[in-house]
Amino acid sequence: MAFDFSEHPHRRYNPLLDEWILVSPHRAKRPWQGGLEDPVCDNRPRYDPNCYLCPGNLRANGDRNPDYDSTFVFVNDYSAVLPHVPDMDSRASSLFKLKSVRGEARVICFSPRHDLTLAQMALPDIRRVVELWSEQTQELGDRFSWVQIFENRGAMMGASNPHPHGQIWATDSPGTFPTKEDSQQRAYYERFGGNLLLDYAAQERERSERLVIENASWLVLVPFWAVWPFETLILPRFPLRRLPDLDTSQRLDLARILKQLLVKYDNLFEVPFPYSMGWHGAPYNGGDNSHWQLHAHFYPPLLRSASVKKFMVGYEMLAEPQRDITPEQAARRLRDISDIHYKLR
Numbered sequence: 069m070a071f072d073f074s075e076h077p078h079r080r081y082n083p084l085l086d087e088w089i090l091v092s093p094h095r096a097k098r099p100w101q102g103g104l105e106d107p108v109c110d111n112r113p114r115y116d117p118n119c120y121l122c123p124g125n126l127r128a129n130g131d132r133n134p135d136y137d138s139t140f141v142f143v144n145d146y147s148a149v150l151p152h153v154p155d156m157d158s159r160a161s162s163l164f165k166l167k168s169v170r171g172e173a174r175v176i177c178f179s180p181r182h183d184l185t186l187a188q189m190a191l192p193d194i195r196r197v198v199e200l201w202s203e204q205t206q207e208l209g210d211r212f213s214w215v216q217i218f219e220n221r222g223a224m225m226g227a228s229n230p231h232p233h234g235q236i237w238a239t240d241s242p243g244t245f246p247t248k249e250d251s252q253q254r255a256y257y258e259r260f261g262g263n264l265l266l267d268y269a270a271q272e273r274e275r276s277e278r279l280v281i282e283n284a285s286w287l288v289l290v291p292f293w294a295v296w297p298f299e300t301l302i303l304p305r306f307p308l309r310r311l312p313d314l315d316t317s318q319r320l321d322l323a324r325i326l327k328q329l330l331v332k333y334d335n336l337f338e339v340p341f342p343y344s345m346g347w348h349g350a351p352y353n354g355g356d357n358s359h360w361q362l363h364a365h366f367y368p369p370l371l372r373s374a375s376v377k378k379f380m381v382g383y384e385m386l387a388e389p390q391r392d393i394t395p396e397q398a399a400r401r402l403r404d405i406s407d408i409h410y411k412l413r
Contacts, residue, residue, distance in 0.1 A: 074394055082293035083256070083264060085248045089293055090383070090390040093397075105224060105375050110340050112183040112230055121231035123180045138193070139200045140177040147173035149239055171212060171239035176200060178232040185221065185232050185340055187330035187409060195323040198311075201347065202319070206312040208238035209352040214246060217311075222342030224369055224377065242351050249348060250360070257359035265361035269303045278399040281328050285321035288329050290399040295389040297371045297378050298336065298398050300329065302364040309360045310349035332405045333368060343368035 071078075079088045120127045123135045129145040149171030156168035178197050179189055186194060201217050208215045219234035220227045242250065256264035272278055272289050280288045280300060291301045302325065308314070314322065333341035344367045350360035369377040371392075383390055406413075 074396070079388075080293045082291075083268075084252055084293075085245065086252055087293075088388050089295055090388055091394060092390060092392055093394050095392040096397075105377055114181055114183050116182045116231070119182055119229065119231050121175070121177050121229055121233055122182050136177070136180055138180070139196055140180070141174055141200065141204065144173040144175050144235065147171075149173055149237055167241075169239055169241070171237060172208065173238075174204065174208075174236045176204070176234045176236065178234065182231050185330070185334075186219075186326065187334050187340075188411070189232070189327075191320075191323055191327060194327055195320055198314075198319050198323050198326075202311040202314060204236050205310060205347075205349065208236065209310070209312075212238035212240055213351050213353050214239050214242040215349070215352070216243070216246075216346060218344065218346035220344050222340060224342040225344050246348055246351065250351065253359040253361065263307060263359065263361050265303055265363055266307060269305060273305075277396050280332070280399055280402045281325055283321050283325055285318045286325045288325060290395040290402070292395060294395045294398065295391060296367045296369065297391065297393055298333070298368050298402060299395075300366045300402070302326075302329070302366070304362060308362045309357055310362055311347060313362075328407055329366070331407055331409045332402050333366075335405045335408075335410050336401065337370060337374040338410045339374040341368055342370065 073091075074093050077090065077092045077094070079090055081088055116122055117125065119125055121133070123133055123137070123140075126132050127142075127145055131142075131145070133140065133142075149169055151170055151172050153168045153170050156166060158164065158166040176197070178184075178186060179193060186197070189197075205215045205217065215236065215238045217234065217236050223230075253264045256262070256267075260267075269287060269289075272292075273282070273287065278290045278292060280290065282288070282305075285306070286302060286304055288300050288302050290299060294300075302322075304318070308318075330341070333343065345364060347362070347364045349362045350357035371378045378391075380389070
């Protein structure tokens with residue numbers, strides 16, 4: 069019997085994290101008898117007087133938002149990290165290590181409109197979000213070594229407020245996943261003299277089977293090692309360490325490809341598609357960081373429909389990540405989806 073990666077179980081290697089994933093494509097044929105999620109509510113008003121993030125409204129801590137008409141940034145009222153924390157480092161004990169963390173957490177409102185998402189926003193407004201990501205990264209990078217931009221979209225991904233917004237957490241040390249990515253990219257650079265993700269992007273363009281969208285500056289693909297059903301990776305087609313390094317045309321191209329991807333996501337099941345996304349750029353550690361390549365991860369949970377999601381349980385929690393549909397099948401579905409938002413058809 070000849071091996072068929074679209075039919076037979078196999079493992080795939082993730083060179084960015086030095087981890088493996090189990091792919092079980094034959095399981096996609098099983099009948100689904102598990103739990104179903106509630107339908108996504110998508111009838112929000114343009115302005116909600118009870119929303120903590122809408123212009124002019126009171127937030128939970130008593131501060132009032134300005135009547136902003138574009139994007140708006142403020143320090144998170146309930147920050148997970150704080151700028152002033154006493155020193156603590158208990159590395160002397162190998163089994164009970166503890167270290168204090170200093171940082172700052174901010175909220176970014178993408179739009180003053182309560183009823184919009186990035187997918188529905190106009191291109192100039194998405195471009196403004198890209199500009200703000202860049203500005204905030206530069207400012208916080210002057211004080212902290214790691215700047216993590218991310219967005220949790222939808223209640224399914226833990227978003228506590230439906231107003232279109234994301235977050236930035238800056239800390240004095242990178243987290244576990246960026247540290248792994250730093251190590252893997254550095255090892256590849258020292259061994260081959262090239263950039264891991266830049267070389268990977270070039271090979272994916274040649275193969276094209278996992279490529280979803282591309283333009284002059286960027287490409288979107290379902291990574292060979294994707295864990296989540298419709299996971300994607302946004303990569304620049306040129307060497308780039310951080311968002312602030314983008315020029316004017318590259319920022320516009322990024323806004324364009326972001327809108328294309330997010331419209332495709334929404335069109336997949338014709339719902340506001342939930343996901344967690346985040347940018348990984350070179351840390352602000354004073355080093356050369358030539359081994360680093362900026363990239364963004366999108367992790368959407370939906371599997372078969374708007375009501376069926378992927379669960380990370382059992383084998384995934386105890387052994388290694390596992391997926392059913394192959395990354396190639398997921399990329400093909402996303403690639404073939406219309407670029408016109410279903411609400412405008």
